[in-house]
Amino acid sequence: MLALRKWLVAGLLAIVPLAVTFAVLRWIVETLDSTLLILPEAWQPDKLIGFHIPGFGVLLTLAILLIVGAIATNFFGRKLVEWGNGIVARIPVVRSIYSSVKQVSDTLFSPGGNAFRTAVLVQWPREDVWTIGFVTGTPGGDVTNYLVGDYVSVYVPTTPNPTGGYFVMLKKSDCIELKMSVDEALKYVISMGVVAPAHHNDNP
Template sequence: MKKYLLTGLLAWLPLAITIWVLMSVLGALDSVFSWVLIAVQTVLPKEVGASLDALRHVPGLGVVIVAVALLLTGLAVTNFVGQWIVKQSNRLISHIPIVKSIYTSVKQVSDTLFSSSGQAFRQAVLVQYPRAGSWTIAFVTGKPSGEVAAGLPDDMLTVYVPTTPNPTSGFMLMVPRAEVVELHMSVDEALKYIISMGVVAPPTSPASHS
């Protein structure tokens, strides 16, 4: 009985987790749409606001509208006028106390992570952690800079060491480049290896045999 229960669990668990993640994302997008709809209703006349209230109960409409809004925003900020508006908005927010600290930090992180020209999370490596002789997978996020770099030896790398099985939490380390072992596996393969606690091993790269 225990064997059959475990086999059934393994058969349904990947699908259940996938559905749960998708439902969480869809729920978050619907919540954003509902918040925007409430904000619009407070500005428009009551008659128009009442007619818009029916849209809140249409399933999946929030996802479609948020996706279209993101697409239109992306198209808008690629031209000169859109870039000027974004620049002025950033300048305005940067003068608001408390808000500017949160917004600036989040913007710098998002620009670094999602920029096509950035190098964050572009490479998986091996580093010795938490002690010498014990190795773990990490992701290169850049190089130390500013005052931090001035207090460190030359040729250092900044790496992110994720925890298992939740890679969204982890530790930032600054290690000598000579002590970092580069891996040929992709970031996705490394994440699968971390999340599975080493059970799902990535395929062996031909370069690793050379």
Template sequence: MPSIRKWLFSGLLVLVPLIVTLWVLEWVISTLDQTLRILPTSWQPDQLLGMHIPGLGVVFALVVVLSIGALASNIIGNKLVHWWHALLHRIPVVRSVYSGVKQVSDTLFSEKGNAFRKALLVEWPHEGMWTIAFLTGSPAGDVLRHLQEKPGSMGEFDEFHSVYVPTTPNPTGGYFVMVRKSACVELQMSVDEALTYIVSMGVIVPGGPKNAQIKALAEAAARSNP
């Protein structure tokens, strides 16, 4: 029985990640294959070839994205993009949604963006409890003014971080919070390593010995912020 149990768990450790990976890939490919439906029926590969070839939608989506990117990079395309943005900003309901989504996408995908560039250790959801968060920026304007007026603040010299606290094991959901810069500990791990640590619920520790490093950083931060 001990041997059978060992073999069972060993088999699950090999098969479960493989099955989940294949399922995700199949979902992505099948979803992108739906983009071929925007083509005229006579131009769709299923009609031209007489058979369905999985993955053509991925190639088509990649070609479309690259083509739009190449078009937007030249002078004429850039003017068309600005005209398109101006048009959408004149539509009342669309303007609010589009502006918010565009700001987030510019932050996430821009080469100059700083979103999710650093992994931080912060106290959440209350003092004495620590979790990993990602730096997304810094508050400004009226929000920063109110934060600097809060008790315990050093006024205009107090710095704050805007951070995203992901949930586990699904990091796509989480909380947006603003914390003092002095209360954040910058971790010596990449964003990918931090995401792996979160998704695995702490089972997969980046580098192994960094578990002790995180504990030491938390203790040091607690001593410096009594």
């Protein structure tokens, strides 16, 4: 029985990561393949070659991103983007949603953005209980009128799904900057502490 249990655990450890990785990749490919629906029916690969080949949507999405990126980086493309942003900014309800999403995307994907560049150790949800958070910036707007001192905005992710979490504003002195990359910190959070990052010695 002990041998059977050992083999079962070993089998799970070998198969589960592969199965989950395969399932995630399959979901991504199937989701991106849905972009093929924007093509006219006569141009869709399934119609042209007579059968479905997974992955065409991935190639189409990459092609669209590259084309839009190439256009948006030249002079006329930037003017076109600015003109489109100006139109959207005049639509009452849409402008608030669009501006918020644009600010977040600019911060996350821009090379000069500072979001998720620093992993910190914070006490959450109460004193003497520690977790990992990510500095997303500094508080702004009317909030700063009520915060006395040097504060930072911190995103505290949940485990094992880091896409959900909490946004908190903490004193900078209460945040301990960790000597680990954001990828290492995320891996630590997602694995529920099982996959510990490499130890960084404080001494040079």
